[in-house]
Amino acid sequence: MKQLSIDSTIGSSLILVGERIEHVLNYIPKNKKLAIISDDTVISLYGDRFPKADVVISVPQGEANKTLQSVERMYEQLLDAECDRSAFILAIGGGIVCDISGFVAATFMRGVDFGFVSTTLLSQVDASVGGKNGVNFKGFKNFIGTFCLPKFVICELSMLKTLSPSELLSGMAEVIKHGAIADPDLFTYIEHNPQKVLRYDSDALERFVYDSVIIKSNIVNLDARENGTRRLLNFGHTFGHAIEKIAKLPHGHAVSVGMVLAARLSALHGSLPQAAVERLTALLNVLGLPSAVSIPPEELLAAMRGDKKREGSAIHFVLLSEIGKAYVEKISFTQLEHYIHDLC
Ligand SMILES: NC(=O)c1ccc[n+]([C@@H]2O[C@H](COP(=O)([O-])OP(=O)(O)OC[C@H]3O[C@@H](n4cnc5c(N)ncnc54)[C@H](O)[C@@H]3O)[C@@H](O)[C@H]2O)c1
Numbered sequence: 001m002k003q004l005s006i007d008s009t010i011g012s013s014l015i016l017v018g019e020r021i022e023h024v025l026n027y028i029p030k031n032k033k034l035a036i037i038s039d040d041t042v043i044s045l046y047g048d049r050f051p052k053a054d055v056v057i058s059v060p061q062g063e064a065n066k067t068l069q070s071v072e073r074m075y076e077q078l079l080d081a082e083c084d085r086s087a088f089i090l091a092i093g094g095g096i097v098c099d100i101s102g103f104v105a106a107t108f109m110r111g112v113d114f115g116f117v118s119t120t121l122l123s124q125v126d127a128s129v130g131g132k133n134g135v136n137f138k139g140f141k142n143f144i145g146t147f148c149l150p151k152f153v154i155c156e157l158s159m160l161k162t163l164s165p166s167e168l169l170s171g172m173a174e175v176i177k178h179g180a181i182a183d184p185d186l187f188t189y190i191e192h193n194p195q196k197v198l199r200y201d202s203d204a205l206e207r208f209v210y211d212s213v214i215i216k217s218n219i220v221n222l223d224a225r226e227n228g229t230r231r232l233l234n235f236g237h238t239f240g241h242a243i244e245k246i247a248k249l250p251h252g253h254a255v256s257v258g259m260v261l262a263a264r265l266s267a268l269h270g271s272l273p274q275a276a277v278e279r280l281t282a283l284l285n286v287l288g289l290p291s292a293v294s295i296p297p298e299e300l301l302a303a304m305r306g307d308k309k310r311e312g313s314a315i316h317f318v319l320l321s322e323i324g325k326a327y328v329e330k331i332s333f334t335q336l337e338h339y340i341h342d343l344c
């Protein structure tokens with residue numbers, strides 16, 4: 001097992017890579033009411049390994065249920081189980097379960113302590129690390145939420161073996177993002193070992209999770225509230241969130257297309273050689289991740305206008321200057337309109 005800690009302005013969190021769910025009670029204070037939040041798939045796969053709890057709440061699956069309505073139902077279930085401010089919330093699941101549970105924990109009775117057992121690659125490498133939580137609102141992704149860190153995040157690697165290939169790849173898109181913005185060695189390792197990804201190789205998975213958590217925690221330690229450096233983690237996400245909304249692709253698959261568009265925008269902007277765009281596209285394609293979708297450019301632009309990263313008539317884009325190096329550039333919608341036909 002490997003441990004890492006996040007010590008940031010929004011609090012501290014212990015990340016345990018390779019820990020097992022059976023040890024979770026070692027990290028939860030004794031004599032607390034325990035509320036578990038999970039979903040039906042995770043409960044059917046791993047419910048027999050959950051610790052004994054006062055209540056187990058199942059979140060309806062899918063992005064469409066990551067809403068304030070679900071949050072309200074969860075508050076009611078917590079109240080029915082007589083949970084109060086001294087309760088502990090344990091989320092066991094992927095990014096949706098962790099995002100919505102973190103929000104419920106941060107707001108129920110002005111906040112209760114919580115921890116995660118993160119069960120998808122996407123949530124281990126990204127969603128459960130860094131303290132962002134929240135729900136979608138009026139069709140916009142993660143529009144309502146807080147910054148609030150879980151006490152701990154357990155990343156049990158063996159749970160990743162039951163992920164579908166599509167879910168595994170969704171997480172791999174975020175791992176490739178980490179390589180593209182900050183870790184050229186990780187990027188090259190994936191390029192040299194695509195078959196290890198597709199075979200769920202244990203050593204490779206451990207490296208993806210651990211290296212990603214190092215990159216993400218270093219960035220969060222510097223800028224937890226996303227005023228500067230943390231924006232780099234949004235590489236591929238401005239296009240990605242718009243694509244996710246329109247094409248209804250899984251998060252990582254939409255981010256995969258978003259990264260290609262952001263790399264092409266970097267090339268049009270003159271900062272990234274075309275060969276690097278092709279390298280990124282080739283890596284995503286060899287793993288089976290998409291690099292393009294058919295969406296009318298006007299529709300893509302309209303969806304990006306609703307992005308919460310928008311500032312007036314411009315939007316902060318994360319661009320690349322090389323594989324492993326990213327920077328943030330404010331691009332106006334007028335400039336974007338100019339580029340969009342070359343991009344799509
Ligand atoms: N807060 C953040 O910083 C952050 C970062 C990235 C993504 N996210 C969010 O994460 C969400 C996507 O996360 P996700 O892809 O993990 O979604 P998810 O939670 O919906 O999980 C995907 C599917 O995999 C199933 N599953 C979970 N663990 C499994 C396992 N071990 N074996 C088999 N199946 C399993 C789930 O039941 C679900 O059907 C999005 O809502 C995205 O916005 C948040």
Ligand SMILES: [Zn+2]
Pocket residue numbers: 126174237251255
């Ligand atoms: Zn993401």
